[in-house]
Amino acid sequence: MLRRLRRALRRRAFERKLAALPALLEGARVTEAEAAAADALGIGAEVFGDEAAELTTPLYVLAAARLSAGRTEDALAACTRALRIAEALAGTPTEPRLPKLYELAAAIHERAGRLEETTRLYRRLLAGYERMRSPDEAAIADVAGRLGLLLGKQKQAAEAELLLARALTLTERVFGARSRPAAEALYNLGTVLAAAGRRDDAARSLRRAIGILTEGDTRTDGGILALAQHNLATLVEADGRADEAEDLYRRALAAHAGDPPEIRPTLVRLGNLLEAKGRVDEALALYDRALSLAARDLGPDHAVTLGIRAFREAAQKRPPPPR
Numbered sequence: 001m002l003r004r005l006r007r008a009l010r011r012r013a014f015e016r017k018l019a020a021l022p023a024l025l026e027g028a029r030v031t032e033a034e035a036a037a038a039d040a041l042g043i044g045a046e047v048f049g050d051e052a053a054e055l056t057t058p059l060y061v062l063a064a065a066r067l068s069a070g071r072t073e074d075a076l077a078a079c080t081r082a083l084r085i086a087e088a089l090a091g092t093p094t095e096p097r098l099p100k101l102y103e104l105a106a107a108i109h110e111r112a113g114r115l116e117e118t119t120r121l122y123r124r125l126l127a128g129y130e131r132m133r134s135p136d137e138a139a140i141a142d143v144a145g146r147l148g149l150l151l152g153k154q155k156q157a158a159e160a161e162l163l164l165a166r167a168l169t170l171t172e173r174v175f176g177a178r179s180r181p182a183a184e185a186l187y188n189l190g191t192v193l194a195a196a197g198r199r200d201d202a203a204r205s206l207r208r209a210i211g212i213l214t215e216g217d218t219r220t221d222g223g224i225l226a227l228a229q230h231n232l233a234t235l236v237e238a239d240g241r242a243d244e245a246e247d248l249y250r251r252a253l254a255a256h257a258g259d260p261p262e263i264r265p266t267l268v269r270l271g272n273l274l275e276a277k278g279r280v281d282e283a284l285a286l287y288d289r290a291l292s293l294a295a296r297d298l299g300p301d302h303a304v305t306l307g308i309r310a311f312r313e314a315a316q317k318r319p320p321p322p323r
Helices: 002-026 030-048 052-067 072-088 096-112 115-130 137-153 157-175 180-195 199-213 216-236 243-253 262-276 280-299 303-318
Strands: none
Touching: 002 030, 002 052, 030 052, 052 072, 052 096, 052 199, 052 303, 072 096, 096 115, 096 137, 115 137, 137 180, 157 180, 157 262, 180 199, 180 216, 199 216, 216 243, 216 262, 243 262, 280 303
C-alpha cells in the first residue's frame, strides 16, 4: 500500500515537473529548464524505468536547454538517449514523436559544424514526413527548405534549388502567396541562387520577398527584410547600378531595429560603395559605426574588427577627389 502511494506521489511530481518545462524553455530560462528537466528525468526513471517513453520529453528539454547554452556535446548525449528510446518504441502505441527529436539532433549537429550528419538527418526526416498517410505540407515545406539551405552551403546547387522551389510551392499553398512564410521561402531561394551565380533569378526572388515584406509590419519583419534588401543590393551593385544599390543598402539599415550584429556587413558594403563614389567622409562615418559594433560584439582583435579597421585606414589615406 505504502509503495503504491509513494509511486503515485512520485508520478504526480513527475507530471508537475513536466508541465512546467515548456514555459521555462520558451521563456529562454535555460538554466532553470535544464535543472527542472534533469529532476523530471530522475523521477521518471524511478517511476517508469530507464527506457520508458515518458523519459523522451525531459530528455528533449534537457538537450534543447544545453544547445541554447552552447554545450553541443552534452545536448547530443541527451538527444541521442531520447532517440534510442523513441526508435525502440517506433510503431507501438506509446511511440514518442520522432520528428521533433530528429529536428533537434539535426540542429545540434549543424551547430557543431557536422554538415554531413545534419544532411542525413534532414533527409531521413523529410522521407518520414512524406511517408505519412496524411502528409503535413507545412512540415514538409519547412524541412525541404532547411535541407535546401544546407545543400546550398555545401555547393550542391541543383538539388538545393529543387528543394527550395518545392518548399516555396508548398508554403504558398498552405499560407498564401503573400504571406510572411512565403517571403522567407523566396528569400532562401534567392540566397541560394545568388551563391550559385544565378544573379537574375536570385534578384527576381529577392524582389518578390521584399515586395511581400514591405506590405506587412516592418517592426516584426525588419530582420529578414533588411537581409533581403542587403542581398539584392549586392546583386545590383555587381551589375554596376551603384545608385540603386546605395538606396537598397540604406533601406536595409533603416529596416533594422537598433544595432544588431547583422548590420555590420551592410555598413561596410555601403561604406565601400560611397568610398568608390568619392564620398569618403560619409564612408568613414559608416566604417566607424561598423568598427564600434565589431569591437562590441567580437572584440578589438577579431579578424572582422581588424578588417573593418583596415578599410577605415585605407579610406583615410585616400586622396580627395579632384575639384
